[in-house]
Each structure stands twice: as structure tokens, then as C-alpha cells.
Amino acid sequence: MSDVQGIDIADLNVWFGQGPERVDAVQSVSFTVDKGASVGLVGESGSGKSTILRAITGLAGSWSGSMMVGGEKLGRKRSKAFYNKVQMVFQDPYASLHPRHSVDQVLSETLSLHGLKDIDRRIIKLLDDVGLGTAFRFRYPHQLSGGQRQRVAIARALASEPSILLLDEPTSALDVSVQAEILNLLSDLRDERGLTYLMVSHNLAVVGHLCESVLVMQNGQIVELLSIEDLRAQQASHPYTQQLLKSSLGFVRDVPRQT
Amino acid sequence: MKTLLDVENLSVTFPTRSGSFEAVRGVSFSLGQERLGIVGESGSGKSLTGRAILRLIRPPGKLQATAMRLEGDDLLAMSDRQMRAVRGRRISMVMQDPKFSLNPVMRVGEQIVEAYRQSSGGGRKERKQRALAMLESVAIRDPERVFNAYPHEMSGGMGQRIMIAMMLIPDPRILIADEPTSALDVTVQMQVLNIMDKLVSERGMGLIFISHDLNLVSSFCDRVLIMYAGRVVESCRADQLYDAKHPYTRGLLNSLPRLDAPRDRLAVLKRDPSWREPLAAQIPTSGMPDE
Numbered sequence: 207m208s209d210v211q212g213i214d215i216a217d218l219n220v221w222f223g224q225g226p227e228r229v230d231a232v233q234s235v236s237f238t239v240d241k242g243a244s245v246g247l248v249g250e251s252g253s254g255k256s257t258i259l260r261a262i263t264g265l266a267g268s269w270s271g272s273m274m275v276g277g278e279k280l281g282r283k284r285s286k287a288f289y290n291k292v293q294m295v296f297q298d299p300y301a302s303l304h305p306r307h308s309v310d311q312v313l314s315e316t317l318s319l320h321g322l323k324d325i326d327r328r329i330i331k332l333l334d335d336v337g338l339g340t341a342f343r344f345r346y347p348h349q350l351s352g353g354q355r356q357r358v359a360i361a362r363a364l365a366s367e368p369s370i371l372l373l374d375e376p377t378s379a380l381d382v383s384v385q386a387e388i389l390n391l392l393s394d395l396r397d398e399r400g401l402t403y404l405m406v407s408h409n410l411a412v413v414g415h416l417c418e419s420v421l422v423m424q425n426g427q428i429v430e431l432l433s434i435e436d437l438r439a440q441q442a443s444h445p446y447t448q449q450l451l452k453s454s455l456g457f458v459r460d461v462p463r464q465t
Numbered sequence: 466m467k468t469l470l471d472v473e474n475l476s477v478t479f480p481t482r483s484g485s486f487e488a489v490r491g492v493s494f495s496l497g498q499e500r501l502g503i504v505g506e507s508g509s510g511k512s513l514t515g516r517a518i519l520r521l522i523r524p525p526g527k528l529q530a531t532a533m534r535l536e537g538d539d540l541l542a543m544s545d546r547q548m549r550a551v552r553g554r555r556i557s558m559v560m561q562d563p564k565f566s567l568n569p570v571m572r573v574g575e576q577i578v579e580a581y582r583q584s585s586g587g588g589r590k591e592r593k594q595r596a597l598a599m600l601e602s603v604a605i606r607d608p609e610r611v612f613n614a615y616p617h618e619m620s621g622g623m624g625q626r627i628m629i630a631m632m633l634i635p636d637p638r639i640l641i642a643d644e645p646t647s648a649l650d651v652t653v654q655m656q657v658l659n660i661m662d663k664l665v666s667e668r669g670m671g672l673i674f675i676s677h678d679l680n681l682v683s684s685f686c687d688r689v690l691i692m693y694a695g696r697v698v699e700s701c702r703a704d705q706l707y708d709a710k711h712p713y714t715r716g717l718l719n720s721l722p723r724l725d726a727p728r729d730r731l732a733v734l735k736r737d738p739s740w741r742e743p744l745a746a747q748i749p750t751s752g753m754p755d756e
Contacts, residue, residue, distance in 0.1 A: 250650035251621065352507070381506040381677060386720035386731035393730070408650065415722035415731070438724050453651040454724065456684030457658050 211241040211277050212402050213262070213370065218271035220254070220261045231257045233426040234271070241369070244396065244403035246413030248450065249423030255406045259372045262404075263294050276370055290320060293363035297375035299355035303347040309333070309358050310343045313365060320366040332361040337391060353384035360391065373405040377412060389415055410454040414438060422447045469638055469671040470496040470518065470556075474531040476695075477513050477522055488526075489513050490695040491743065496639065498669040500662070502686035502703060504676055506717075510695040511675045515641045518673075519552050536638065554584045557632035561644040563624025567616040574612030577631050584635030599630040604656050622653035629660060639671040640664065647678065658685055679706060679717060691717075694741045713740050 220232035232254040239245045247255040260266040262275055264284040273280040276291040296302040303312060313332060317325045330340055336357040347355055356376060363371060376392070377385040393416060395401060407413045413420050414437055422430040422444065430444040442448045452458070477489040489510040494501070503511045513522070520540065522528045533540040535555060543551065552558075560566045568576055577596040581587065587595070593612075600608035603626040616624060625645060632640060642661065646654040662685070664670045676682050682689055683706035691699045691714045699711040709715060719732035 250652060382679070382717055383506060383720045383734035386722075387733055389722065390730055390733065411722040411724050414724045414727065434727075438727065449652055453655050456680045457655065457662075458684070459662065 211369070212243065213237075213239040213276075213404060214272075214274040215258070215262075216272045218258070218261065218269060218273065220257050220266050220269045222266075222268070231266075231426055232261065232269075235423075235426075235428050237421055237428060237431070239402055239404055241402055242400050243419075244405065244417040246417035246420040247404065247406045247423060248408060248410060248413055248420055250408070253423040254426040255423050256374050259294060259374050259404065259406060262372060263292065286321070290366040291368050292370045292372065293366060293368040294372040294374065295356075295359050295363050295376050298379050299352055299359050300347075300379065302359055303355055305347055308344050308346050309338075309350075312358060312362055316362050316365040322366070328365070332364060335364065335395070336361045337387075351384070352380050353387055356380060356384075356388055357391065360388075360395075364395070367399075369400070370402045370404070373403055373407075375407055376405070378407065378409065385412070392416060410437065410450060422450065468495050468497050469536055471532060471534040472518065472530065473533070475514065475517055475533065476529050477510070477517050477526060478529070479526045488695050489517060492690075492692075492695075492697050494690055494697065494700070496671045496673060498665065498671055499688060500665055500672045500674055500686040500703075502674045502676060502682035502689040503692060504679055504682050504689060504717075505692035506677060508694075509692040511692050512643050514692070515558065515643050515673060515675050518639075518641060519556055519558060520548055521552075521558075553580065553632070553637070554635045555637055556639040556641065557635070557637040558641040558643065559625075559628050559632050559645045561647060563616070563619075563621060563628050566628055567624060569616055571615075572612070573614050573616060573619070573627050577612075577627070577634060580631045581634045595634065596630075599634050600627070603627075603630045603633075603660050605630075622649045622657070625649055625653075625657060626660070629657065633664065636668070637670065639673065641673045641675070643675045644677070645674075646681075647676070679721065683707065696741070696743065698740060711740075712737060 216236045218232055218235045219230065221228055221230045223229055235258065247258065249255045257266055261269050262273060278288055310329060313329045314325050317328055322328060329343065333340055333343060338354060338357050342354065377388050380388060396403065405413065405417060414434055418434055420432045420437055421428050422432065424446045430442060430447050432442060440451050442451055473493045475489060475492045476487055478485045478487050492514055503514060505511045516522060517528050520528060530541060535551065574596055577599060578592045581592050581595050597608045597612060600611055605611050605626055619627065646657050649657060661672055665672050674682065674686055683703050686703040689701055689703045689706055690697045691711065693713050699709055699714050701709055707718060716734035720734050722731060
């Protein structure tokens with residue numbers, strides 16, 4: 207097997223409900239993400255891509271298979287050390303921050319939950335790292351723009367100095383100019399800290415910018431693993447991936463225009 | 466090309482504690498039987514422009530315009546009652562998120578039938594037939610099942626297509642689509658776009674397509690208005706969007722990650738306060754240039 211410090215998922219199944227209500231959201235999925243690598247997960251909504259991230263963090267209840275993450279074999283419960291190593295950034299910065307907690311409260315609570323000392327200095331450092339600066343320390347989420355909120359969410363994820371970040375559509379709620387800032391920030395942080403990224407996105411161009419390879423999911427299964435070179439060259443073998451690639455180029459008319 | 470809608474010098478203002486805030490400032494354009502894209506970032510006033518056409522600006526917001534004409538009829542002079550007859554029948558609007566636009570406690574079919582009854586009456590049976598036919602025309606495979614379902618039983622893509630069916634059943638002259646596909650998966654997105662595309666080319670409808678997706682707008686629309694801080698900063702043919710001149714449009718285009726042109730770092734948009742000011746040169750407001 208590959209580098210154990212990264213992510214190694216083998217034969218993962220995740221399901222919700224039971225009996226006739228049972229929905230198999232993820233079906234026998236296996237993949238690895240080497241330490242320091244960045245892998246994208248693409249697919250339509252309901253294909254199970256976010257569920258994989260949630261299973262890794264322990265947010266999805268019933269699963270089977272084996273998950274080795276950051277050198278640790280995952281069981282039913284996650285250890286405190288696990289959350290020091292693995293953190294997640296959610297899609298919607300408008301929903302993932304408590305509206306009545308200031309940036310300072312968000313970060314200091316996170317830091318103390320991780321049992322870290324020297325909180326004051328760390329908050330200043332974190333805000334600096336994500337390009338916000340201390341002027342934002344005592345602001346509330348409603349006083350921040352979408353991009354600034356996502357920076358706070360990234361700062362919160364970085365608080366425990368993790369080595370692996372799970373990114374669930376980190377820029378899809380943002381304008382393109384802000385998306386560019388956040389993507390630059392994510393690649394800077396990766397260079398500085400040697401982070402490992404597993405990123406869910408529906409935007410192939412975003413995945414192509416940040417990742418080295420892409421897993422394509424459909425109906426809970428991985429249908430294709432593509433390198434970015436193949437993605438750029440539009441070389442996909444699975445029909446679903448070909449469709450995704452085609453639509454990423456924009457709208458194509460069925461019939462010739464009548465003008 | 467026949468002009469369906471003519472908007473001159475439209476502005477929308479909201480009073481705030483520190484004076485009034487102009488969210489839309491002096492927007493002028495006209496719409497024919499074409500796909501007109503309005504692009505811009507959040508807060509650029511593109512959605513408000515769409516709502517203002519239907520005079521759906523809630524007080525204390527204020528709508529002002531030199532002229533707003535729908536096929537020659539003055540929209541500004543209409544009474545609220547006359548305006549209600551325009552909404553849905555002559556101009557329809559599809560919103561971004563079907564979750565907030567459909568009534569959650571009413572079956573899908575009843576909602577579509579209601580839209581039809583509002584506009585053209587008809588008997589019970591006929592209404593149902595029309596609703597089923599409409600659902601079929603928006604590529605819903607099992608219209609009978611969808612007719613009897615509640616909105617929460619539908620996926621996002623289905624919900625959006627139901628919304629479109631509902632908006633199209635009165636056969637409007639103009640459809641305003643506010644980010645109609647951004648909540649949808651790419652594959653469904655293409656289906657929805659195809660439906661709207663056919664309506665323009667087959668029924669001669671005018672489509673105002675509000676979006677933040679430059680790539681999509683340039684491939685789907687005929688003409689594009691680019692909005693920034695409540696103003697139209699540039700207007701061009703959609704297929705020439707990538708040759709746009711305005712620094713804001715250029716900045717937006719450069720900040721997009723692209724599969725065909727990989728870069729280590731994305732360009733970050735530097736905003737120039739002068740973009741907020743009116744343009745010296747008048748923007749061409751009607752028709753497609755060079756055609």
C-alpha cells in the first residue's frame with residue numbers, strides 16, 4: 207500500500223437507514239491519497255462524494271470497509287489526535303459559522319478544544335496566515351464578506367495544525383474573483399505546510415487547478431480515476447466523465463442556430 | 466428584430482441610515498427575441514434589475530426609470546392590478562432555488578394547474594392535460610407521478626424544471642431566468658438550458674438570463690451585459706465575451722481557473738473605484754452589432 211500518512215480507503219460502503227429504507231450512498235469505494243498530494247472528487251449531487259468526506263471525519267454513521275487516514279486505522283470513534291491531523295472546510299461559509307460568535311470566539315474555542323496553549327498568539331498567527339489580519343479578530347460573520355468568511359473557516363480548520371484537509375466545495379458559494387483568492391490561498395498553504403488535500407467539487411476547472419488527479423463518482427461508485435493531464439487533454443474513457451468534460455466547456459446547441 | 470422590452474435609465478434605490486443606496490444605477494437596454502445575458506458578481510444589481518422589470522421592488526426600495534415599455538405598453542404607468550396581469554402572463558420569472566419558490570404543502574400538479582387557471586381558465590380536465598403536457602415538455606419522464614408529488618419529493622433538477630414548466634404554461638413573451646441552473650448538476654443544467662433555448666428559437670420568446678457564470682453565458686446567450694456596482698460597464702456579443710475590453714470584465718475572465726490554460730496562480734481582481742462611475746461612451750443598447 208502507499209504512504210500511510212495520507213489517506214487510504216479500501217472497500218468503503220456507507221449507507222443510511224435500514225431495511226427497505228436503506229440507501230447505499232457509497233458502494234465499495236477504494237482510493238489512496240499520498241501524503242502531500244491533492245486529489246479531487248467530482249460527480250453529480252447525490253453521487254456520494256461529500257458522504258466520503260463525512261465518513262472520514264466520522265459524521266456519517268454506518269459504514270464498512272477500511273479507512274487508514276494520517277497513519278491511523280479508523281474505527282467507530284475518532285480519537286482526539288485524529289482531529290488534530292484531519293480537518294474539514296465546508297461548502298457554505300454563510301452556514302458554517304455561528305452567527306453570534308465573533309471570529310475571536312470561533313478560533314479561541316477551536317484552539318482550546320484541541321487543548322492548545324498560547325491561544326492569543328495563535329489567533330493572530332492564524333488570521334495572518336489566511337490573509338485576514340488582526341483587524342478582523344472581533345468581527346461577527348455578518349460583518350464579513352463571503353470570501354472573508356471562508357478564510358475564517360479555513361483558519362478554523364488550520365487551528366490544530368492538521369496535515370490533511372478535507373475540502374467540501376470550498377469555493378462554490380463564492381464569486382469567481384473571490385474564488386481565485388481562496389484557491390490561491392489554498393495552494394499557498396499547501397506549499398507552506400505540505401498539506402494533503404481531498405477536495406470535493408462539481409467544477410472541473412477548479413479541481414484541475416488545485417489537484418493532480420481526479421476521482422469521478424456516479425451513483426455511489428468511483429467510475430474513473432484521471433490524471434490532470436488526461437483531464438486537460440479531454441481524455442476520459444467513461445461516458446459520464448466525457449459528459450462532464452463536455453459540459454465544462456459551456457453550452458452546446460443541439461440544433462444549428464436559426465439566425 | 467422585434468423589440469419586446471425597452472428599459473431606459475433604470476435605477477433602484479434603498480434608503481439607509483447614511484443616505485440612500487443606489488443598487489441599480491441608470492441601466493438601459495432593450496430585449497428582442499433573443500437570449501440576453503446579464504453577468505456580474507453578487508451585489509452588482511443583476512437580480513434587482515430582473516425584479517425591477519416586473520416592478521417587484523419591495524418598499525422602502527424605490528424604482529425609477531425614464532421609460533420601461535413592454536411591446537409598447539408603459540410598465541411604469543400601469544396600476545398594481547394591471548401589473549399583476551403582466552406578471553406570469555406576459556413576463557415570467559424563474560428564480561434560482563426551487564426549494565424556496567414552490568409551495569411545500571401543495572402538490573406539484575395543483576401548482577402548475579393554478580398557474581394555467583390564472584392565465585387562461587379552461588376546464589378541470591383540460592387544465593390537467595396541459596399541465597402534464599408541460600411537464601413532459603421540460604423533459605420529465607414520468608409526468609403523472611410528478612403531478613401528484615410534493616416538492617420535497619423532487620430533486621433540485623426536477624424542482625427547477627417544474628418551476629420552468631409553471632412559468633411557461635401561460636406562454637409568456639419574456640422569461641427572466643435568475644441563475645436558473647446554478648443549483649443544478651452540469652448534466653441537468655444542459656437539459657434545462659436546452660429547454661429555454663428551444664423556447665427562444667421556436668416560440669420567439671425573449672430571454673433574460675441572469676448568471677455569474679461567464680463561460681456559460683458566453684456559450685449560451687446572444688448578447689451580454691456586464692454589470693458592476695449597479696451599472697452596466699460593458700455590453701458585447703456573447704461569443705466575443707472573451708475579447709471584452711473593460712478592465713473589470715477582463716479581471717473576471719482572468720480570475721477563472723481554466724482547464725485548457727493552467728496557471729500556478731490565478732489573477733486576483735484589483736477593483737478600480739473609477740469603474741463605479743458612468744461610462745463616457747454610450748453603450749449600444751439595442752440589437753446585435755455587426756448583424
